[in-house]
Amino acid sequence: MNPYxxxxxxxxxxxxxxxxxxxxxDRGFLFGDGIYEVIPFYRRRPFTLNEHLHRLQDGLNxxxxxxxxxxxxxxxxxAIDRANLMDGITYIQVTRGVAPRKHRFPSDAQPTVLLYxxxxxxxxxxxxxAEVVLVEDFRWxxxxxxxxxxxxxxxxxxxxxxxxxxxTILCRDGVVTEGSHxxxxxxxxxxLFTHPEGPRILPGITRRxxxxxxxxxxxxxxxxxxxxxxINRVSESFLTGTTTQLTAIGTILNAAGDRFQLxxxxxxxxxxxxxxxxxxxxxx
Numbered sequence: 495m496n497p498y499x500x501x502x503x504x505x506x507x508x509x510x511x512x513x514x515x516x517x518x519x520d521r522g523f524l525f526g527d528g529i530y531e532v533i534p535f536y537r538r539r540p541f542t543l544n545e546h547l548h549r550l551q552d553g554l555n556x557x558x559x560x561x562x563x564x565x566x567x568x569x570x571x572x573a574i575d576r577a578n579l580m581d582g583i584t585y586i587q588v589t590r591g592v593a594p595r596k597h598r599f600p601s602d603a604q605p606t607v608l609l610y611x612x613x614x615x616x617x618x619x620x621x622x623x624a625e626v627v628l629v630e631d632f633r634w635x636x637x638x639x640x641x642x643x644x645x646x647x648x649x650x651x652x653x654x655x656x657x658x659x660x661x662t663i664l665c666r667d668g669v670v671t672e673g674s675h676x677x678x679x680x681x682x683x684x685x686l687f688t689h690p691e692g693p694r695i696l697p698g699i700t701r702r703x704x705x706x707x708x709x710x711x712x713x714x715x716x717x718x719x720x721x722x723x724x725i726n727r728v729s730e731s732f733l734t735g736t737t738t739q740l741t742a743i744g745t746i747l748n749a750a751g752d753r754f755q756l757x758x759x760x761x762x763x764x765x766x767x768x769x770x771x772x773x774x775x776x777x778x
Contacts, residue, residue, distance in 0.1 A: 499577065502610040503569055508576070511610070520606050522589030525597075526643030528606075529553035530587040532736045536616070538574050540584065541778055543567070545699045553640045554588060561588050561605045573611045582613040583736065587642060614737060620768040623744035623758060624660035624733055626678075628722065629653060630749075631664035631671050631694075638693050650674035659747065661733060666694060669719035676738050677701035681730035681763045685714040700734040707770040713763060725754055730761035740768050 502514045521527035531550040534541045551563045563586075570584050587608045593600030633646040650662040651674040662674045671689050672678055677698040680687045686708050691697050708715050720728065731743040742760035747753050760768060 497612070499610040499612050501576065502608060503573060504608050505606060514608070516606055516608075517592045519595065520589055520592050521600075521603070522587070522606060522642055524595050526641065526645075527557075528587055528589030528642040529557065529559065529640055530585065530642050531640060533570065533584040533586070534582075534614070534616070534736050535574055535579075535584065535611075536581050536775055536778065538580060539778060540570055540574070541775065542699050542703065543570070545702070549640065549697060549699065550586060550588070556636075556639050557590075557641070558599065559588060559590050559605055561607065563588075566607075566609060569609055573609060577611040577613075579611060579613045581616055582611055584609065584611045589642070616737070616739060619739040619741050620760065620765075620772065623742050623760070625658075625745040625747070626661045626663045626673070626731075626733075626743055627654055627657050627659045627747040628663050628665055628670070628725075628749055631666040633664070636693050637671070637695055638691070638697055640696060647674045657747070659745075663746070665722050668723070669721050670725075671695050671719070672698075673733055673735075676733040676735040678743075679704065679732050679734065680720045680725075680728040681761060682720070682724075682728045684763070685716050686763065687716050687718055687720050687728075689719040690717040698734060700736060700739065703771065703774070704734050704740060704767055707767055707774065711766055711770060713766070722748065729756070730764050731756055732760070732764045732767075740764070740771050742768075 498511050501508050502511050504514045531546050533546040547563045554561055589606045591603035591605050593603040654662040661676055663678055664671045672695045689695050705715055725746055733741045742764050744756055744758055745753055
């Protein structure tokens with residue numbers, strides 16, 4: 495698939511992507527001063543649209559960018575129609591806008607709003623097994639805000655690539671928080687564990703869906719962080735995310751170089767949740 499969209503919606507206009515330009519004084523470019531969201535769609539229908547827009551609005555409110563995201567609902571539908579794609583993602587980015595470079599908020603800047611869709615092949619996640627590496631979480635202390643300032647996440651994910659792994663899992667104060675661009679779950683003694691919501695993790699939409707599915711399947715859910723020194727006691731682990739969906743983890747590599755093997759296929763709890771997720775998407 496073409497990695498670039500044929501056109502984008504920028505500040506109220508549809509433009510070929512090569513003609514979609516922003517000022518070098520946009521605060522998103524200068525400071526990473528903006529919020530973004532990624533919304534999946536299946537068979538041309540946005541999935542969990544309300545939840546994604548709610549998270550986007552929460553992020554904008556948290557950093558005092560004055561923009562109402564409800565105005566984007568119809569644009570999202572139009573973007574999918576114009577792209578003529580069955581499955582894919584819609585990317586939205588809202589920055590504080592163009593202003594002279596000063597750290598304090600400008601008084602009169604208008605937000606810069608970008609939206610586009612690209613195709614994505616979601617098939618096969620249930621047969622994929624990831625390998626992950628643990629590193630110290632060196633990000634800021636507001637990880638619950640989906641900021642475009644992603645340097646720490648980029649460096650963490652690049653580390654996974656350079657070590658031949660699928661994803662980097664982050665740890666803070668001896669406990670596992672989340673992945674560089676995923677949420678992470680563990681199964682221990684039949685119960686499902688994941689870090690509780692709060693400033694240390696992004697409130698993942700797929701994460702929330704998985705928790706709801708687990709409760710419906712009567713799997714015990716414990717929103718508790720797993721300690722790094724407890725990983726040798728877990729029987730299953732998996733990643734969740736908009737494009738990751740629900741992918742099993744087969745190998746965990748810690749900072750000391752120890753490898754914990756969880757299996758070459760998804761475990762029984764992971765498989766039940768994967769099947770429930772597939773059925774949910776099919777019904778949507």
